[in-house]
Structure formats: C-alpha cells, structure tokens
Amino acid sequence: MKVTLRVYTYLKAELGKGEICIEIPDSDSISLGRLLEEVQKSTGKDIKEKIIKDNKIRDGIILMLNGKNLLTFESGEVLFHDGDVVSVLPPGSGG
Amino acid sequence: MMEEIFARHLPLIGKDGIRRLLNSKVLVAGAGGLGTVVLQILVRTGVGKIYIVDHGIVDEPDLNRQILYNRGDIGEAKVDVVIRELNKIRDVDLIGIKCTIDENFEIPEDVDIVVDCLDNFYGKFLLNDLALKKDKPLVHAGISGFYGQVTTIIPKETLSLRDMLRGALIEKRGGLPVIAASSFSLGTIEASETIKYLIGKGTLLKNRILVVDVLHNDFQIIEIASS
Numbered sequence: 001m002k003v004t005l006r007v008y009t010y011l012k013a014e015l016g017k018g019e020i021c022i023e024i025p026d027s028d029s030i031s032l033g034r035l036l037e038e039v040q041k042s043t044g045k046d047i048k049e050k051i052i053k054d055n056k057i058r059d060g061i062i063l064m065l066n067g068k069n070l071l072t073f074e075s076g077e078v079l080f081h082d083g084d085v086v087s088v089l090p091p092g093s094g095g
Numbered sequence: 096m097m098e099e100i101f102a103r104h105l106p107l108i109g110k111d112g113i114r115r116l117l118n119s120k121v122l123v124a125g126a127g128g129l130g131t132v133v134l135q136i137l138v139r140t141g142v143g144k145i146y147i148v149d150h151g152i153v154d155e156p157d158l159n160r161q162i163l164y165n166r167g168d169i170g171e172a173k174v175d176v177v178i179r180e181l182n183k184i185r186d187v188d189l190i191g192i193k194c195t196i197d198e199n200f201e202i203p204e205d206v207d208i209v210v211d212c213l214d215n216f217y218g219k220f221l222l223n224d225l226a227l228k229k230d231k232p233l234v235h236a237g238i239s240g241f242y243g244q245v246t247t248i249i250p251k252e253t254l255s256l257r258d259m260l261r262g263a264l265i266e267k268r269g270g271l272p273v274i275a276a277s278s279f280s281l282g283t284i285e286a287s288e289t290i291k292y293l294i295g296k297g298t299l300l301k302n303r304i305l306v307v308d309v310l311h312n313d314f315q316i317i318e319i320a321s322s
Binding site: 006008009010012013018057059060061062063064066067068069071072087089090091092093094095 | 313
C-alpha cells in the first residue's frame with residue numbers, strides 16, 4: 001500500500017520536501033509513528049519527534065487525514081490505509 | 096460622485112463593487128501586524144464602516160511591521176493612532192473598541208464580515224465562535240516567523256475555525272518572532288478575501304487553507320473536507 005505524507009512550513013524545510021509517498025509492502029495499514037519511521041528510512045530526516053511526543057500528536061501540530069482534522073473527526077489511534085493523504089501543519093498563531 | 100481615490104481600481108470592480116464596499120461594515124479584531132495591513136487596505140479600497148478592536152499600546156518592537164505606527168506614537172493606544180492615521184487616507188466611519196475578545200464580547204449586528212487579526216488561538220477560536228453565533232463569516236490568518244496561513248470561514252458551509260485547526264496551541268499571549276514580510280503578505284491576502292466576499296467577486300479560501308512561506312516563496316493550498 002501507499003500513503004502520502006504532506007508537511008508544511010518548518011517541517012517542509014526540515015524534511016527538504018513537502019510531499020513524500022511511502023510504500024509499505026505486506027501490510028494494509030500503518031500508524032503515524034511507523035509512517036514517520038518509514039519517512040526517516042527513506043529520507044534520512046527524522047521529523048518524528050517534531051510531530052509526536054509521548055505517543056501523542058504534539059500540541060501545536062494539526063494532523064489531517066484526507067483533509068479531515070484527526071482531533072475533530074477521530075478518537076483513539078488512527079491507522080492509515082492505501083491511498084490516504086496525511087497532512088501535517090503547524091499553524092501560525094501570531095497576528 | 097465616486098471619490099477619486101478609487102479611480103485606479105474602479106475598472107477592476109466597477110461602480111457596483113465600489114458601492115457595495117462603501118455600504119459594507121467590517122469588524123477587524125487586532126490592530127497589530129496583520130490588522131494594520133488589513134485596515135489600510137480596506138480603507139483604501141472603499142469599505143464604509145470599520146469596527147477596530149484592540150486593547151494595546153504602541154510599543155517600539157511593533158514598529159518592525161505594524162505599518163500604521165511610527166516612533167511618535169509609542170505609548171498611545173493603538174486604536175486611537177489607527178483612527179487618526181486611517182482618517183488621513185479618506186473619510187471612513189471608524190469605531191474603536193478598546194478591549195480584548197472574551198466570552199462577553201458582542202459582535203455588532205450590522206457587521207457583514209469579521210477579520211481575525213488576533214495574536215493567539217484562544218482569541219481566534221473564541222472570535223469565530225462569537226461570529227458563528229451571529230451567522231457572520233470570518234477571515235482568519237495566523238503568522239509564525241516566515242510562515243502563516245489564511246482561510247475563510249462561512250457559517251454552514253465550512254467547519255468552524257476551532258474544528259478546522261484543532262490541535263493549534265491555545266496560549267493566550269502572543270509575542271512570537273515575526274517579520275514584516277510575512278505580516279504584510281498574510282494581511283494582504285486576508286484583506287483580499289474580505290473584499291472579495293463583500294463584492295461577490297473571485298474565489299474564496301473556503302474549505303481551503305492557504306499556507307504561505309515567504310522564506311522559500313512557497314504558497315500551497317490544503318483542501319479541507321467540510322464534514
């Protein structure tokens with residue numbers, strides 16, 4: 001299966017690209033933590049700790065699955081499936 | 096007779112567009128980096144009445160980006176300086192409200208659209224809650240460093256800002272690093288969204304978040320599923 005990760009602002013700068021498609025053979029689902037580990041294997045860039053802390057999404061990080069905010073639409077651990085697009089946005093709060 | 100100040104954009108939006116703007120009422124919450132840019136554009140483009148909500152005093156670090164303030168204004172209430180400076184551009188009905196947005200804040204009934212130029216998500220989410228209670232649209236922007244985002248919230252057509260950006264840090268105080276280039280860019284887009292809504296022209300950032308990165312000249316849109 002294939003899952004696409006899109007990252008924005010400083011996460012994009014950190015990763016060196018805004019989008020990466022991760023292919024996971026022999027599986028039909030993947031957690032966020034494992035997806036980010038696969039991203040690290042593929043790119044050599046570790047952005048996991050900037051997104052996850054103590055197995056939870058860090059405060060200040062917005063995670064969307066196919067355009068839906070996971071904190072608004074889901075509860076508990078979410079697994080991603082083939083074709084999913086996961087977007088990670090750290091929004092600016094200043095004015 | 097149309098004011099001469101509108102001569103250069105009259106061909107773009109027409110007499111009807113100018114009339115719509117002159118009859119429109121906008122509430123701008125926050126008169127800082129975003130707000131001063133938004134306010135200046137709204138006044139120059141023709142908005143007829145603007146409520147300006149801010150409790151702050153002009154301070155020297157504001158001058159790197161808050162475009163309506165100068166050294167001589169330090170120590171004055173921002174709302175007072177804003178009204179004085181905007182009235183130098185053209186005659187507009189400007190109403191200053193010196194307060195912070197809290198649960199008791201009442202958005203005036205005659206407001207057509209609210210513009211979020213606040214500096215923290217506690218206030219931003221609350222402002223949108225108050226706008227939705229009165230069925231009013233809201234243009235949101237937020238900045239951090241070289242980055243920022245803009246989206247337009249329309250009652251019953253989009254998620255609330257709170258639901259769309261759940262997970263954002265809800266601290267009450269601002270003070271993050273920021274540079275004029277990002278304030279001006281994001282403020283300009285916010286003003287553009289507001290004007291497009293008021294004149295019914297163009298495409299709004301409805302169920303879409305525009306993410307702006309002025310450091311790398313990167314403009315990207317995140318499509319939002321509304322339900």
